[in-house]
Amino acid sequence: MELRFFPLDFDYQLREGKPFIYLYGKLEDNTKICVIQEHQPYFYAQFHKTNYAQIERRLKELIVEGKDGPAKITSWEIVEKELLGKKEEFFKIYVNYPKAVPLISKELSDWGLDCYERDIPFIHRYLRDKNILPFSLVEAKGKFILDQKMRVPLFEAEEIKPFSNETPPKFKILALDIETYSPERIEINPEKNPILMIAFYGIDEKDKEFRKVLTWKKFRHKLDYLETVSDEVELLQRFRQIILDYQPDILTGYFSDGFDLPYLHLRAEKYKIKLDLGLDYSELETGSKSDFREGKSRITGILHLDNLKFIRNIFGKNLKTESYSLDAVSEELLGHRKHQVKISELAHTWDHLPDKLEDYCEYNLHDAHLALQLCQKLLPDMIEFTKIIGIPTFDLIRMSFSKLVENYILKSAMEHNVLAPNRPGKNEIDLRMDQTYEGGFVYEPTPGLYSDLAVFDFRSLYPTIITAHNIGPESLNCSCCELEKRNNIPGEKNYWFCARKKSFLSKLLERLILIRVDLKGTLKEAKANGEDTKMLESRSYAIKTLANSFYGYTGFFGARWYCLECAKATTAYARDYIKKTIEKAQQKGFEVVYADTDSCFLLLKDKHLDPALEFMNEVNFDLPGHMELEFEGYYPKGIFVAAKGSEKGAKKRYALISENGKIKITGFEIVRRNSSPLAKEVQMEVLKLILIDKKEEALFYLKGKIKELLAGQIAKEKLVIKTQITRELSSYTSIGPHVAVALKMLERGINIFPGVVIEYIIAKGSGLIRERAKLPEEVKDGEYDSEYYLHHQVLPAISGIFAVLGYKEEDLYKDSSQTGLGQFF
């Protein structure tokens, strides 16, 4: 019989010694199902034909003992594949089970053979071989089989193939959040501290909601979703039952990979409760006990999506947020925040004031609700990335950027009969890491307040250069073009790219660019018709993100398709194009104010935009391929400042105001996390006023603020400086203020790890700044170091701006500081 289903989660198992892929998903009527299919693992090897017969005999006899039984080669065939542009013959070697691939290939490597694609995860291999995309409708031919070890019907497929691109319209999603007992502030200790409450927030395909909070303390309340159990053991048992009863397609949370699920797991282990939540009765898998924060949490058959992982790895660069806390991310993506509850007092409330626990239950449920909404919001993006890259969503959202690109290339490699180069070994990585090359060109601006600026930039500069100039490891230094192309790359020598045969990499990129152009048309149409465009936008974003990552990938030391010349040539062309554009503008009589990598700022004469647009068209006329210079915008005013302690114009630091009064800030303290809100606020106000020609007002405002500052009247929150810890505290050679504060926090039992953002205030006192750096709660109102905030925060933020108008730094604070100091002496 035939059936159609949407595969969502994947696994493989040996059945009577044979490898089977397990595709967990649902039918079009939302019934859950597991489809299995046998599949042969394989890899490739290359060896010299002279030894052919001898090698074949050895292959036949080879047996390596492994955990899953003796690893053997089941068969092999000779195939022609393209490796880095060269067509060659390889042996495709099939083995008896997935883990035999590393065992057998290791042995073959020891014989001196080159092995390829021996580290491709078996499930990824299968999906690519069958051309199946997760979340897309798949057709399977076969029969239902009985298996008592499954919680869902099991269907064995003889044949399986993609049916359509369709994605399920709705999912059954369950979000999860736990609260734990922690007397010592943020201490996390699953050995010692129990779980106090668990919140669930679910939604099914019919939009019916499910809300529940479990807790094991009895108290009076008015919450209809609260279920009280007798103790933590029962709490964990109920947790298990609720997941099993609800049967979600997707389980979600916020850092559920590294906190909620491993914590539940460790507490369950403590009481010897089995969390056999998998649809095959397998247990919840989480990271190791010692560093569970780093691990992944998996339940076989239920797709676990940790929103934080996706945001941190992939989606985050699209966000403005300075922190990846649930609160900050929810605010940006959903427009609402966490409930404000003093979570540090939960333990005390639990012990002594149980009647006040209701607030915490609400808080707990609300967090689960936020996780659910985040998942719903991000799911289209996760799905579109999944469909383009063709790997399980579980793996995808936990992947670094470079791996995303690599997996996209791997999928396409199969379609183009290209063999993947191996990942670099340790020595190779070390060599690559020593290599650097020149990047983009930045034009030094002359400090000043300018009027009437037109900004142009190259659309997708690097991707379009790669395709227009056929850059790629496969086309590098071809023998056919050597004589004619040897010195074609601007400013580069002794390498070139083929003019005849398109490289695999640039072909791929070109395909992405074309799909996106097409998509933009569809999107426009859909919008005009008032259709829902979320999915199309997600797809467009995914494609753009991927395309933009190709260049960085070729210069990345860990890449399979590493190609230093490719990266070098890409930036060399880019520098050439932007410099030529600048020259051309100057020849046309425009003054160029600034340029960075792919952008160019022109001064308009008498406000006339038309000549500038004409110039743009002329540039475009000469550009190859998909390259295009675009008009980014017109700005009535813009300010460029000097670098500190220098006459020279500062690069990457300017502000523009558009016709509708919107201010665009680049590089200034305003957009930097590690600057106090006070400095940001003052800088913003001053810039605003100056950009609308209110210089006097700006100065007046500033002096007022300085007076306030020196009088100790600035609110504490405005003085908080936030700085991230980026490594283990012990590996700092230079102890800055944030590290000093972090060390203090560590002493108090607060968990500090890379990624934590430290908040501190500089208090009065003497000595090094770090000696005065205090936790915000340690500093009483007015006890901040006003001199520090004046000379290290406020003045540096605005003196460059006022300098453009001809003011010296002393002019800015002299009179106000006298009145200010008068209060102290």
Add this chain to the structure above:
DNA sequence: TATAGGCATCCCTAGTGGCAATT
């Protein structure tokens, strides 16, 4: 096992030289 390089800025670190106190 971190997609790239370019850049401004802050603050610590280590080195230098000057000066006064000490041997």
Add this chain to the structure above:
DNA sequence: AATTGCCACTAGGGATGCCT
């Protein structure tokens, strides 16, 4: 007179976070 200790000053570099 030579040595030591302290201080002020500065160049250089570690560290962070931005820009494209």
